Amino acid sequence: MDLFYWTLSSIETTEFVITSAKPERFIMKLxxxxxxxxxxxxxxxxxxxxxxxxxxxxxxxxxxxxxxxxxxxxxxxxxxxxxxxxxxxxxxxxxxxxxxxxxxxxxxxxxxxxxxxxxxxxxxxxxxxxxxxxxxxxxxxxxxxxxxxxxxxxxxxxxxxxxxxxxxxxxxxxxxxxxxxxxxxxxRITLPNQKRQWLLVMVAILFFCSFIQIGLGTQVREAIDVLKNMTVSPPRDTWISEVGVVDNIHRSFSWLVLIAGGGILYISRWWVTDAPRIRKIGLIIFGLILLQIVTGIGLYYLGLPPVYQVVHLTGIAFLVAFEFLFLLLVLHADEVPVEG
Structure with missing residues (x-):
């Protein structure tokens, strides 16, 4: 199976490596x-x-x-x-x-x-x-x-x-x-025209949904900060439940992100069979979405554990980074008119 990865083994010998099932091995020095x-x-x-x-x-x-x-x-x-x-x-x-x-x-x-x-x-x-x-x-x-x-x-x-x-x-x-x-x-990768168009649509939807979700999440956090800084603050485990409609929308909207991520996973893993880099990043994206959902559930039901807050915030940074890389790869892919 082809693998695409960046390694930073050391700053002096950093290499960008593309390994292929083909006999040749291409290494590009950064x-x-x-x-x-x-x-x-x-x-x-x-x-x-x-x-x-x-x-x-x-x-x-x-x-x-x-x-x-x-x-x-x-x-x-x-x-x-x-x-x-x-x-x-x-x-x-x-x-x-x-x-x-x-x-x-x-x-x-x-x-x-x-x-x-x-x-x-x-x-x-x-x-x-x-x-x-x-x-x-x-x-x-x-x-x-x-x-x-x-x-x-x-x-x-x-x-x-x-x-x-x-x-x-x-x-x-x-x-x-x-x-x-x-x-x-x-x-640069090569994708059949139809598959490339579907991937562009799905990753654009996912990218848009992710940023909407970030916006909703920041509003939830701002509301929690207001509750936390009150002269008489309510119990910590009630903060999220007191946020109200914004948190309800935030949690419901996560289903759209999951569906969009699932679409990326399906297309990249089981429909696009000739682009291993796309398949690998699609799997990483879906895994990060699941991580966000799990930590979000933990934040809601466990009273905002600090470690969950840190993982949740760092996870969204990784998710946006991989979504953006995925978008760039597909956007700049060479098209193949006829699928083989």
Missing amino acids: NTYQKVALSTVAATIFLIFVGGLVRASGAGLGCPDWPKCFGMWMPPISPAELPNNYDLSEFNVFKTWTEYVNRLIGVIIGLLITVTFALSFRYRKDKPKVLYSSATAFVLVLVQGWLGGQVVLTGLREWLITLHMLLAMLIMVTLIYGVFRASVDEL
Whole structure:
């Protein structure tokens, strides 16, 4: 069975490998731009994971100021190191360092995107879309840095947190697009016309449904934040049930996502028999949808366990990444007029 995968075994020897049932084995060495951009994609998903930890642990104000933390570039590790003009009750070493690590990863991503942008100039003549997407990611990460400061300075205003997370997703897909355009000749697949059209329709529906679901999910989360921050907060295990109609729509809409994902799985696994990369990614997408549903059920019935929150948020980042990669592969596939 053909397998398609990206490996990052080490930054010096990273290879893009396509293994086939055919005797030949094709290995494409990743250039510096592709290595840095892929590393940035991985770091962005990791940042979304850490952001989930920050939110689930309530560490969003672990550093009450910005860009410094308790007025220091290196935050304190004990109450004794806290500056005199800060309230001791504001300090929690776990929350402070969780938020500080979140900020450090954001800075690292900013540096990586800057390097990615600089390296993309090599493509300005033959593949200008690589430069454009890298430039877009560079601008977006500057906006993201400013927005992160606003989240802290406004005391974790709910809609700003949501915008902060959605912008991280947008940076991620922008970088994926840049890497894909840089590698499009090696990644191009061949699909019969009719199958390609069906796959395009199904993945477009799935992508649209996923973003609607993300929007609904963020509204649920914002409503929960309001309940959590009330002067007299209701019991934690009742928060979701008190959200109301938005959560009902969110849970019901998951059926549409599951059906669309099932359509992708059926077409890619049992109808498209000659595109192993498509089959593999289709299976991954369906598995991630099931993971989202299972963790969503756990969040509802188990009283919002923090670990479920983190997995749920990180899972949607992976799901969007694979959906977008799937869409790009199908969109740029070569067509075969007659099925063989």
